[in-house]
Amino acid sequence: MSEHNAIDDLSHHRKFKRRPMQVTDAQELAVSYAATGLTEHIRLQESDGRVLAADMIAPHPFPAFARSGMDGYAIRSADTSRCELGETVWLKVVDEIPCGYVSSIPIESGTASRIMTGAQVPEGADAVVMLEATEIRHEGSETMVGIKRPLAPGKNITPMGFELQEGDLILRKGTKIGPGEISVLATFGLHQVEVYRKPVVGIFSTGTELLDIESPLEPGKIRNSNTYMLASQIREAGGVPVIMEAIPDRIELAKQRVEEALAEYDLVVTTGGVSVGDYDIMGELVTSGSMEMLFNKVTMRPGSVTTAAVKDGKLLFALSGNPGACYVGFLLFVRPAIRKMLGMEQFYLKEWTAELGADYAKVNNFTRFVRGRLEVQGGKLIATPALLDESSVMITIKDSDCLIVIPPELKGAAKGQAVQVLVLPGAWT
Amino acid sequence: MSEHNAIDDLSHHRKFKRRPMQVTDAQELAVSYAATGLTEHIRLQESDGRVLAADMIAPHPFPAFARSGMDGYAIRSADTSRCELGETVWLKVVDEIPCGYVSSIPIESGTASRIMTGAQVPEGADAVVMLEATEIRHEGSETMVGIKRPLAPGKNITPMGFELQEGDLILRKGTKIGPGEISVLATFGLHQVEVYRKPVVGIFSTGTELLDIESPLEPGKIRNSNTYMLASQIREAGGVPVIMEAIPDRIELAKQRVEEALAEYDLVVTTGGVSVGDYDIMGELVTSGSMEMLFNKVTMRPGSVTTAAVKDGKLLFALSGNPGACYVGFLLFVRPAIRKMLGMEQFYLKEWTAELGADYAKVNNFTRFVRGRLEVQGGKLIATPALLDESSVMITIKDSDCLIVIPPELKGAAKGQAVQVLVLPGAWT
The missing domain is CATH 2.170.190.11 (Molybdopterin biosynthesis moea protein, domain 3.)
Structure with missing residues (x-):
């Protein structure tokens, strides 16, 4: 066996032997590093979708008179x-x-x-x-x-004070502001609100071979779609996306670029470069010693290679380059972190029990998060898996209302069975 | 009986004898006047929440290669x-x-x-x-x-074309753009999209006695909260709110101001001035002959006085001044109109059957739209009415996920009973 061979084996060993972390453990670990940031005062009229950074107390009874x-x-x-x-x-x-x-x-x-x-x-x-x-x-x-x-x-x-007495809590810190919140804040003349600043999130793609979305298609190449999907997801979560140039293939340069972004932004997300292949630069970067790796494998499909690290208190999430896996990885890890940074109390996706609307045959040793449709039939919540839910499939992302959780114990799942579902942002609206 | 008295009676008669229209009839009638407007081409990166104005067709197979x-x-x-x-x-x-x-x-x-x-x-x-x-x-x-x-x-x-073949429909005209849509459009290099222009909606409050939200409270007065609530609702629906000065009390001036707004904006919404009282200027305005009144009473609570009219093809919605009624009136009538103007196929709120989570005692001769919480217990959808749901109550708007539909036949409703619910925008997210 040559020396070269030995290194190959070691390298294989290191890459294959990632120790997977349970999904909820990984979520809790990553989110534990997310902290609320600075606040700012804005006009109530511009507060749609923002998150209160202070409890709001009624300055007078409401109604203020009989x-x-x-x-x-x-x-x-x-x-x-x-x-x-x-x-x-x-x-x-x-x-x-x-x-x-x-x-x-x-x-x-x-x-x-x-x-x-x-x-x-x-x-x-x-x-x-x-x-x-x-x-x-x-x-x-x-x-x-x-x-x-x-x-x-x-x-x-x-009667006076029928809805609220003076000094009553109107809205808790961490509340997301929508029409109902604006209505009640306006009523009390609370025309300026203190909200958390939107976390600014740097997005890197990896793979310099990705085509820009404005470029014509070239043989063997694909366009950079995850970056724009992530930007949209970041906006929904309450953050401000900043799209960066793709991460260069050279590890030292990549490290420098990611570290610069971590210093400048509140959070950094990358897509691609985390699987076991030779060109998986993010995998190398998080284990290179310049940052603390939290996990580089999670017991989930898609997105088992989802990786998280921390440097100087800032979170780096390295998501899969597969569109489906990138989408799910964002929802399970990055969105909760952003929402926690925004001071929200409910940072995870809403979870309900539903009935499975169709057989789901795939068996896996990891928990599967299957894109699906959420409907109500006869008062019962029915979740039906998308026909194509492979991690590489992008076409069904847009048609999904939920992620159906299929734990490995199930060995697939039969129509009619009770399953947990995570409700996707914007479902049913 | 004096002559003065006779006029009083006639006036009473006209105001009290409004012929109520069924909710769905009123919805369909109003929405039938809403039409899609102009379109514009925007960058995909800025298309979040916008609505496609053209079918999007796959310019190549995807994947484009094995x-x-x-x-x-x-x-x-x-x-x-x-x-x-x-x-x-x-x-x-x-x-x-x-x-x-x-x-x-x-x-x-x-x-x-x-x-x-x-x-x-x-x-x-x-x-x-x-x-x-x-x-x-x-x-x-x-x-x-x-x-x-x-x-x-x-x-x-x-295989090549596993997700889509060249010429396949990617996304239908009328689709609202989110992360999944952006992902697939980016993949195909469709970096410019044709979307409907956001309808611009003028908002008037009535009642010059309303306090501005920046003003200190004065005896007997309330602050203008509906205007800001409506602005937030309009944004959620996909429109651009323009807040106008309050409508003056004098009918001729009011008429002029509303007509100017209808000429300038795509839609006009007012709040207040539609009940049977003497100062209800919107009631007078829509019956004054300068516009076509569609309805001025709907068989619903709250918001039975919800009024709609048309002038030169533009819709005017005169909503109740009661916060709860204003909120519901917007969701049932104005939001569908805005969404139809945006080319959306699903313009009404999503409707499901749920189980009533608590007794609801109120009986009414009109259908009641009760604010409530929507939850899932054991796979079943449970809708629980808010403790305070009076039309004048604002405090429970912010805590609601749904409107529970209680038709008059029910004579109240018992816990466990099947009811229809309308899912509110942003529920569960």
Whole structure:
């Protein structure tokens, strides 16, 4: 056996003998290095999709006053007790209260004030009778309102503080802002919000042979699609993608470029260069001693070669170059890290139990994350695997609502069986 | 009865006697006026969330060549038949094929070429043996690869056109672009895409008494929150919100402002001013003859006063000023219109059957759209109504995943009962 041969064997040994880590262990380990970053104050109008960096506390009760829930008349409910005898009670209309107006005329027995939905209920009144249940009579310069049915105290009035009291927690730190959050923040006049800065994520592809998406196809070559897919995934996760030039094939230069990116950005993601082949530069880079490798094999398909490392507290994720594996690797590892950096409490994909909609024959020694469709039939959640789910297949990524989790114990899975599913961002919308 | 009185009655009559339209009829009627607009060409990198305005056709097969699915050796499978006898077959390594490289050396019987995952399989080879299943021997300057097990033809090779053939439909017109779509478009070098322009939606609040969100609270007043909620909802739906000044109280001025907005923008949404009260300017405006009213009452709660009109082909939606009703009205009417204008095929909210997670006692003569939480328990979809779902309540909007549909026939609904639910945008993500 030649010396050359011995090195070959050693090299093979090192590459093949990666010690695989369980998926959840690997997720927890990687995510443990993700920490929330700096915050900034932005206008509420520009806060869509951002994540609160501080608890939001109600500065006043809401509603801030007893509010009419109807267009009608503010009255004293006791005045309507005679209606029980079939009698129409006539009350003198003493004021008209549009929204935003505070009446200076208290309601006394025998009087009523015309009031609009949303207006402040005048002093003395304890109920609002809806306009449709009234009739009007004019007596000289006076207007009388007739009521035919008795009203209970509090009817059609929303009490002050019905939704929130002063000092109540409106929204927790870590909440993602959407229409409902904007609505409630606007209501309290919280027009500036403190949010976490979006993590900036550098993306490298490996393989200088990849064609740019604007280039014509060449024999044997493929276009660089993962980079753009990752950029889109990073945006969805709440980060800002920065597309870098492809990582050079030479290890020293590659190391330098990745280290520069780790110094400059909050997180670095690479695609390709992590399998057992000779040109798998990322595999070499993370074991070269310049950074701490967290794992370089995970008990999952696709994406078993998913690799993570840390340098100076910054995470590097080296994902597979296979589109399906890259996609899944991002969702399982990178998205949770970004979401944790954004202060979100729920950083993993939502997990539910569903019924398998079709047989899934593939058996594996690793847990399989199968792209699938998520539907409801007769109130039951049904997850149906995509027809093509190989790690190299890209065409079914776009049609998936979920990842179906097929653990190795299952030895494949039969239609009707209960399976865990991870809901993909944007499913059903 | 005075003359004044007679007018009052007539006015009451007109306002109270709105003829309600069924929700689905109203949806279909309004949406029938929404049409796709102009298109524009944008860079794929900036196409996240946009909607394709043209079918996308595969310009070449994908994969464009027979592709190795493994790091290993490209061989002729027939050469491995002797392995069945437990014999190691030794093949002479004639080339090394990294990704992006086309080998000029065809594989003949007795030879093999080292090949990387994703590289083009050389002529003559019909299988790839994975690296881990091989051993290496050097004979002088020659490298021999040893294989111990037989391989079937086609093993570890993805044939040309496995995912898509040239001319196949990649993505339909009307598809919303996300990571999976970007991935496949990038693969085919479709770096420019034709998308629909985002509809520009003017938003008016009514009620000059509303406080700006930056203003301190004043007695009896509330802040303008619906405007900002609607802006957020419009963005989610795919439109561009333009926040206008509040509509003035005077009908002629209001009419002018709304007509100007309808001329300038693709769609106009207002909030408030549609109930039966005296200050309900939008109700007056849509019946004033300057536009065609489609409906001004819908058999739903909240939001029964939801109003729609058309002028010169442009839609005006006048939503309730109640936050809950405004939110629901947007989702049921405005969002579908925006999505149809964007060319989307699925413009309504996804509808599923779920099991009711708690009793819902309210009875109504109209269909109720109850905010709720959507969860899965034991594979079944469970929808639980929010504790506060009054139309005026805003606090539960942010915590909802779905709208639970409670038709009037139900007379309330019991826990465990099957109900229809509409999934809200962003649920579970």
